[in-house]
Amino acid sequence: MVSASPAWAQDAEQPQEPVGSAPAAPQAGPDDAAAGEEIVVTGTLFRGSTATTVSPVTVVTAESLEQRGINTVQDAIQQISSNNGPALTNSFTANGAFAAGASAVSLRGLSTNSTLVLFDGQRAAYYPLADDGSRNFVDLNTIPDDIVERIEVLRDGASSTYGADAVAGVVNIITKRQFNGVGGRVEAGITEDGTASNQRLSLTVGTGDLDTNGFNAYLSGFYFRSEGVANRDLPAPYNSSDLSGICFEGTCGPNNIGNGRDPETGQLSAFNVGVYDVYVRPYTATNGAIEGSRYQLLNPAAGCQYGPGYTLTPEELALTGNAIAPTGTNQICTVDTVAKYGVVSPTIERFGGSGRVTARLGDSAEGYFMVNFQQTSSSYTGLPPTIRASANAGILFPPFSTASGPSASLAPGSFALSLPVYVCAGGVGDASAVATGCNATNGVLNPNNPFAAQGLIARVTGRPINRPVENSTRSRVYRAALGVTGTFGADDDWQYTVDATAMHNDLRREQRGYVYIANLLTSIAQGTLNFVDPSQNSQDILDFVSPDNVTDASSDLYAVQATLGRDLFELPGGPLQLGVGGQIRYEAVDAPSANPDTNGPTQRFFTLNAFGTSGNRTVYSAFAEINAPVLDFLEVNASGRFDAYSSGQEAFSPKVGVLFTPIPQFSLRATYSEGFRIPSFGEANALPTTGFVTVSTATLPQSFLSQYGPDCRADNLSGCPNYITAYSRGLTTLASPDLEPEKSRSYTVGAILSPLPSVRLTVDYFNIEKSNAITSAPIDPALAAYFAGQPIPAGYNVIADAPDPAFPNALPRPAFVESQLVNANTINVEGIDVAGLFSYDFGDVQFTSSPEVSYIINLSTTFPDGSTQTYEGTLGNFALTAGSGTPEWRGTWQNTLAFEDFTLSGTVNWVGGYDLSAEDETGPGTAGQCGLSDGYTPCRVDDYFTLDMTASFRANENFTFYVNVLNVLDDLPPIDPVTYGAYLYNPIQGGSGIFGRAFRAGVRVGL
Structure with a gap:
């Protein structure tokens, strides 16, 4: 049994390999950090080997990421097999994500707020924007990629070492303790179709050696850019609103091209008042309907500005279902919104720098100081702005009213925007066009209203501003950390650590082109916005109707933590160890609404959500851990943590684990823990x-x-x-x-089998129950x-x-x-993790194989009335996951051949299929019954496999060249017409596979 002693988490570092060297022994796999090395493993205060941990821990090293062709930390974490369900990928930014510009992990399908993400064992500041406006999380894009040494994933649920939010597990990103020399890389990539180009540059310079010189200092900087991808860049059917080519058993999908028609019946399949070209319809001066009236193109001579047109036949015009189809020229204008405006992923640009100094402080102490800065920007363009739509419900919006006048025009539904009979320079309008203040005496007939001469108003619809809206986020992260670790006492038998962390996230959101309601109504009353010929609108008018919307948000974290430990006395299996510690931390979020309605329902923008939050709290924590090697073959670990919040909540989190090793080749392990999740700022x-x-x-x-x-x-x-x-x-x-914390209970039971030094297999069963779950x-x-x-x-x-x-x-x-929101439900997830590591030398060729698979047996929610909804293998929890669901299976299998200066690695990535049902949408008992399918695709979405290949060649001690081929087989994700986090595919299941085959090449330099 390996003895351990309390140690500083930063000391958990692997020996530094020369940047250009070929891979050494296998560096990744189940519960493997480095062969037999003693480190401080995530989830404990004590030093030991991940090969013999009480808790299941997956360790992925930087070398493994190189072999797999993964070039960012966020991509690496998103591909962890235990990441499932409502994760947040960068692609969501371009598909309406609340937390635009960010990426987050969701272990065990329990959502982004139940996974704790650490940076060198310390907490990080939340992303200022909350996932779905309620779930706070750490943005994975804020991690500096090139100084990451390894990623450790604690997979047994709650951890008393860290306290709140570790319900589903912990992801700990550990950076380099020291670096000596000059290292860097230059790489570029692009897909086979010429899209999704990306570039990466990095440089790290370090000097000194802790063992020889007593100090080490390094500086590191990087630049990364990934170009956005539009739907039109993809192959069919992902590039069009027309789904008629997708058929299953004789049923084909609809043609959703705006204002399309059924070619067999002549029925308009999509005509509605949300069309893109400008249509008008006559109403009386008091906004009453005129019997038999229809919409018509405001300017038929100009033709259709967004897409091709179609002229209805008299027979088609007479169909009952086409009662509001346009008259006049009988022309309808069509638009393929997916092909014209759809976005698959945003443009992402990241750059930053890090610096660290580590030094021996006398004979018994070591200190470090580290600073990080990183800026991440993401941007994309969307649809042209709407002039009548759901101005998302906020604080002051009244219920919809059918009455005329301002109360009707200001409702959150799609109100009836109208063009008045008269316009004047001092006009002040409302959407009903009843009280503009303009008349025949002080105004003129409205040139935008073709019915003005008849004394009729014109209800108007369409998008007279023919330019896409623009959305961008810019996140700047500033972080500083320092710490001291050492020993004291007559025999240096006491160990201590003191760490301090400060982190600030400065976020700016810029939204351009969205229509500001009050300014739109003013421009209508004054006749300044040209609806007849939108191309004649000046930039000043466009800027007035759709002014830039800039919103600043921020988050902060400040923490100080200290631990103290020693060996108490000897037990048959080794020393009884005690570790105690305490922490004080302050966390805050200030994220004002980008579209508040506190000044009145029209003093805001169309379609921008009103969400926002602000709050701060201080947390006081005390924790302790005992590790008892009772016998040579039996180790018991127990720990507990108490947290008290300035907001009034408090919680105690106990944990106990047992490791039984009857023979060196076989171990059994089990853990039991209780945890909690504090209500987020977004929820409270x-x-x-x-x-x-x-x-x-x-x-x-x-x-x-x-x-x-x-x-x-x-x-x-x-x-x-x-x-x-x-x-x-x-x-x-x-x-x-008034929400209470969520409570969790989790346990694991597992086995470690190592029949040979080069073979290891782990199997772990996990069961997590979260009660008092916060939900709508x-x-x-x-x-x-x-x-x-x-x-x-x-x-x-x-x-x-x-x-x-x-x-x-x-x-x-x-x-x-x-x-x-209420504390009401109980959520349960259980499953099995299986992982293996095999290595063998065939002469001068070394072969390494590392499979890892997670299987979710059950993910369900039990409600206060006793009813239960099950989600595994379906699209549930539908609202929580953006319809991306909970596939039961997820896994990877990496195989690497190393021969002298050449390595070749292939990785299979697998995400299981699922049924097109979701019990939170289709009702209890409907899981697996295809309740969300429209019939033109199979009821079950297929499993999805991709194969990535990487080859590298070490030219000399200073240069290594490499080539990545991603998605070698060019397999696109299976069609999913229901998931709404992406178009026709599941972004969690499909990932970057939607881009097809891609290539990346680069060179690593080490001097």
């Missing part, structure tokens, strides 16, 4: 947060569907209008300052009451959308459901 202090979920029409009650025509049924959705079949519902989450109350009671015409239950609010113009008397679809 946030402004109302609205996320959108795609509504499955088949789940709507028939009594509601039948209002939209006799043929509108759950089994005949083609008979329903687009108003019902293609919309998203807003779920507005209201914060609750189920919305089913509120929707049931709304559809039944009954009073909405207390604690909820249902906000109706604008009525369908084709069915103005029907009950409108629910636009938003508001509910408050």
Whole structure:
């Protein structure tokens, strides 16, 4: 049994290899850091070997990442087999993520806020923006890639060493303790199709040796850029809104190109008031409908500005379902929004620098000081701005009203924006065009309103500003850390460490081109915005209607921690060890809303969410750990931690583990722990947060569907209008300052088998139960009451959308459901991790094989009424995962051949398939029943495999050349039409595979 002693976490460092050297012994695999090396393993205060840890720990070294062709820490962590469910990838930035510009890990499918991410064993500041507006997390993009030595993943759930947020596990990124010489790299890559180009430059310079000189100092800097990818850059079907080419058993997908028509029936499959070209429809001066009126192109002579047009035949125009189809030229304009504006991934640019000094302080102490700066920018363009849409529900929005006047025009639904009869220089308008202050005496007939001479107003729809909106984030991270470790006492038998960390994240969001409601209404009242010929709008007018929106946010963390330990006395298996410690930390987030409505419902932008949060707290912690090698073959570890928060919460987290090794080749291990997750700032202090979920029409009650025509049924959705079949519902989450911490209970049971020095296999069963889980109350009671015409239950609010113009008397679809966060549910996840490491020398050739697989047996939520929803192998938890679901299987298998100065490595990445169902969308008992499929794809999304290859050649002691071929087989992700975090594929399952085959080449330099 390996004896251990309390040690400073920074001391857990592997010997430095020359930058240009060929790989040494296998450096990655299950529970492996370096062959037999004693280090301070994540999750404990004591020094030991990861080959014999009580807790299951996966260690991935920098050498392993090189062999796999992974060039960023965030990519490495996203590919960990235990990362599942609601992870947050960089691609989400371009698909409406609340926490734009960030990446986060979700171990065990328990979400980003249940995985603790550490930087050299110390906590890091939260990303200022919260995932879904409520879950705080650490952005993986803030880690400096080129000074990372290894990544350790503690896989047994709660850890009493670290306290809050370690419910699902801990990811600890450990940087280099020392570096001597000059090292760097230059690399560039691009896909086979010429997209997703990326470049990376880095340089590290160090001097001194701790053993020889008593000090080491190094500086490191890097630059990384990855170009954005648009949907039009991809092959079909990922590059078009037209899904008619996707067919399954005779059923083909819809043509979702805006205002498309069914070629067999002539029915307009997508015409609605959200079209892109500008349409108008006459209404009376009091905003009353004119019987028989239809929309028409405002400027038919100009043709269609966003896409090709189609002229309806008289027969098609007469169809009942085309009741609001345009007249005049009978022309409808179409637009393929995916091909024209869709974005797969943003442009990302990162650069930064790090410096560290480590020195011996006398004969019994060592100190270090480290600073880091990093800037990460991401940007993408979206659709042209809308002039009438859901200005996402915030604090002051009233429920929708059908009354005329300002109360109707300011509702959160798609209000009826209208062009008045008269415009004047001093006009002040509202969306209903009832009280603009302009008349025949002080104004002129509105040149944008073709019905003005008849005394009629014109309801208007479309996008008269023909330029995409722009979105960008810029995150700057400043971090400093220092620490001292040493011994004291007559026999130097006491060990101590003191660490201090300060980190600040400065975030800026810039959003350009979005329409500011009040300025739009003013421009309409004054007639300054040209709807007839948008190309004539001056830059000054465009800047007035859509001014730049810049929002600054920040987060901070300051922490001081000290530990003290010693060997107490000898036991049959070794010394009984005691470690104690304490920590004080301060954490804060200040993320104001980018679109507040506190000044009134029109003093804000269309479509920008109102979420925001602010708060701070101080945490006082005390912890202790005992390691008892009771016998040569039996080791017991026990620890506990108490945390008290200035916000009033407190928690005690105990943990116990046992390692039984009857023979050196075989060990059994088990752990039991209890943990907690403190309510995040986003949950406790946030402004109302609205996320959108795609509504499955088949789940709507028939009594509601039948209002939209006799043929509108759950089994005949083609008979329903687009108003019902293609919309998203807003779920507005209201914060609750009285939330209690979530509690967790977890245990693991595992075995380690090492029949030969070169062979090791680990198998671990894990079971985590999270009670008192923070969640929004189920919305089913509120929707049931709304559809039944009954009073909405207390604690909820249902906000109706604008009525369908084709069915103005029907009950409108629910636009938003508001509910408050509560401590209510119990979440359970259980599964099995299997990992192996095999190495063998065939003469001068060394072969290494390292498979790792995680299998989720069960992931479920139990509600207060005793009902349970299961999610594994489905798209559930649908809202939490953005429909990316919970695949049961995930794994990697890396194989490497090393021969003198040449290495060749291949890695298979595997993510399991899943059923197109989600019990939180389709109801309990529907898992595996394809409840979210529209029938034109199979009920089950296939497993997804990719193969990556890397070859490197060491030309001499100073230069190593390498080539990566990613996704060698050019396999694109399987089609998933339901997941809404990406278009037609699952971004968690598909990852970067959506780019197809890609190449990267570079050179590493070591002097």
